[in-house]
Amino acid sequence: MERVIKALKWIGLGFFEPLIMLIQGKEVEKNIRLVFRQIIVPVLSVFIFLGACNIGADYLFKVERDRKIEKTRTVQGDAAAKQMQECIDSGDESCKPNSLPSPADVKKGAISLWEDHKSISAKKSAFKEKTAAINKKRKEAGQKAIVYTGRPSFVDQIYTSLKTVFAGFLLAALLAIPAGIVLGLSETLRTSINWIIQILKPVSPVVWLLLVSMVVKTVLANSDSDKSFVISFISVGLCSMWATLVNTAMGVSSVDQDYLNVSKVLRLGVFSNVFKVILPASIPMIFTGLRITLSVSWMVLIAIELLAQSPGLGSFVWEEFQNGANDSNAKIIVAMFVIGIIGFMLDRIMMFIQKLASFDSK
Amino acid sequence: MAAFLELRNVSKSYGSGDTMVDVLKNVNLTIEEGEFIAIVGFTGSGKTTLISLIAGLIEPDEGEILLKGKKVNGPGPDRGVVFQNYSLLPWLSVRGNVELAVKQVFPKLNKTELAAHVEKFVGMVNLTPALQKNPTQLSGGMRQRVSVARALAMDPEILLLDEPLSALDALTRGSLQIEIERIWRESKKTIMLITNDVDEGILLADRVIPLTPGPNATLGTEFKIGFERPRNKIAINADPNFKKERNAILAYLDEVGEHRGASKEEEFVLPDIQPIVKPNRFVINR
Incomplete structure (x- = not known):
């Protein structure tokens, strides 16, 4: 166990030490205080940060939404404005106002990036398989291999x-x-x-x-x-x-x-x-x-x-x-x-x- | 026969113009081969400057230093220096530190000879178990012993010890003093020890030479110490001659020291202040 703590300290994760000590039941009172200070408070602060982002994003979204509706009203009239309002409130992507993304949006963005990466690498490996035979021939003939040039x-x-x-x-x-x-x-x-x-x-x-x-x-x-x-x-x-x-x-x-x-x-x-x-x-x-x-x-x-x-x-x-x-x-x-x-x-x-x-x- | 180490009218000053300080003035000294001499002096009297001059780290402004009749010109392995603050390289082990010196002086040794040579001198200072340790893992006394081993391993003509024990606690100091005396007898090297401890000088040296307080420090009257070797601290402490020698040296140092004190004396005029007493503020109970 001591070796684990030493290793953690080496890689700069020394703040896990009190948690490990606590799990082992050593110096409980002191370690509870340390865990609170070194782990619970930082984690809480992350949540407070996310909450603040959420509130900020919400506010900006509302401002942007009202403006978009108002703009539709002046340009296209009341009916279109009402339609726009309904469209926005239904959460439809197509009429979503462009503002600071909320943490939930960011999470969605991260997931879509990851999905995108998976599909692209699938395409890439398919391409590699398809061109393997040709590339071999080209190499023997002293030509350059065909490489994947997609996004x-x-x-x-x-x-x-x-x-x-x-x-x-x-x-x-x-x-x-x-x-x-x-x-x-x-x-x-x-x-x-x-x-x-x-x-x-x-x-x-x-x-x-x-x-x-x-x-x-x-x-x-x-x-x-x-x-x-x-x-x-x-x-x-x-x-x-x-x-x-x-x-x-x-x-x-x-x-x-x-x-x-x-x-x-x-x-x-x-x-x-x-x-x-x-x-x-x-x-x-x-x-x-x-x-x-x-x-x-x-x-x-x-x-x-x-x-x-x-x-x-x-x-x-x-x-x-x-x-x-x-x-x-x-x-x-x-x-x-x-x-x-x-x-x-x-x-x-x-x-x-x-x-x-x-x-x-x- | 020419003297082993000779200093002739050596002077050294630092700085220039108004801020120039003459540290050493007209220092003359002759040391015979195999002798153990101790230079005692107040802090700031130029003891380290004297060692640095002999070691060749700095050059004298006037006069010359001769080792075996040849003029000292820059540092060299013929003079092993033990510095006050150990000066070990902290990124090398004990073995590495000594080896660096040995390799430099005896470049022709092969691997086994090199290792044997290093181990011999580390053994001489009783540090064989700590060969692979880093200096930061050692106590002050052990570090100083490594430093001594490094200097000895270079097989120098003379060993210059610059207050080697003054940073150590009294007990370690005592045991190292005995060790230095033993090493001197075994290796038959000439040793020049610089110290601020008169007892240490008497315990170890053949001659104790006081350095008068700086600026313009120079060597004073020498005191020959004739105790039998190997010396025993307890026996010497009990010897009435020890007290006599010690008192003589201390009296001499006091005398030259007073001279220094007198030149610095200044009269300070204290401001004439009277407490302000506002009679209404105090109620005095009788």
Whole structure:
């Protein structure tokens, strides 16, 4: 049991500890209080939040309904207005006013997205089966395989977004960590490059996207690689790398003098000095930077996809907004929560890796 | 024969202009091979600066430091340093910390020789059971012993101990003092110990040399300590000579310390305040 608690704490679910203790009947009074504070109150707050959303959505729905009826009355007369009122009150989708979706609508939207995903993946696997034989032949003949080109489902969009964000994050890490180490080691370099960093750091994701597309457009003009993917992941990387760069440089340049003295007394060479002393000492700072980088890249990804028209959650949100179907608003809210939850999970994963890699948490 | 370690007119100051502080001024010292000397002094008198100079972490402004007749030029494995705050790398185990030093000094050792070498010196400080532990899992005394093992494992010509025991509790301190004396006898290294504890100096060293209080600190009159080795703390405590030596050193330190105190004395003029008494407010019962 203790192992379970330890494991839960490791993955950041330590708030289950009092519940487990309570089930075992240990320190009942204290644990009831803890369960109340750490589990019951948060769950209650979720319900209060949903209730508030419901009230807000209800109010907006009523305002929108009255306006729609009033508009029909002025344009088409009383009879049509009455008909419209009846239509709305019957809950018919076709005449539903377009307002903030209630939690129930959002739930419906989530279910319809899931159904949609199931039907699309069924289509996909059917397509794969159908083309398997042909593709085999084409491959033997040295031709490209036929791939499914239908509409991507919501889950596919999530997958694409994750792929882009990881590519961008890797790019950011590969650029920023070595650069940060070099900057951290040399004060001259640091002061001479500082102004560039300070100027580029606050540049908006949109501008990075335009800049990157200017370059990529020319470089990949004759290649048939996925340009929008390349553009968006490079932009994500460039937007988000600054936190890691600055943190790595800071960490490397502020290593404890004691450790540096050890390195000096032992007369470590440059290589072992960096890899045995300076890097391990700055790992916590580097990881803090990487965590910020990952959350920033997830945040800017949505905006960049929206503009770069590369597939993913960002373009999903934008398309739904442009679409304006009855359940579009609900789907946008679903996407909002999915984005939030994935962002939260990514942060937790990074925290977990940081714990594994840092010396000071052992 | 030339002295083993020699300091000639060494001076060191920090800062510049008005804020310049002359920490050490004209320090002269000769240490013979195999000697155990202790430098005692007040906090802030420049003891750590002196060790850092000999270790080569900083350079003297004037004068020179010679080890076996050769000028000290930067840090090197011929001088093992034990820092006051242990300075172990927390991401390496005890073995890793010692190994890092050994690998650096003896790069030609193969794996088994390396392991044997590390284990020998960790064993010398009685920490064999803690070989795989991380420094954060060890007590202060154990960490300092690892630090000693690391310095010894480099097989230095001289061991520089910078207040190695001052961060420890009295009991641990006592047992480590005995251990340091034993290690000195077994390894036959030259040791220079810096301490703020006169008793410690008398207990361990052949010579105790006070450092006058800074700024402009320099080494004062030396005191030769002639107790028999191996030394026994209890026996020495009972020895009337111990009290005599101790009182002599303390008296000397007091004398130079008073000198320092006198220069800092200032007269403070206290404001002349009288309590305000409003007669109507008080009813005095007789």
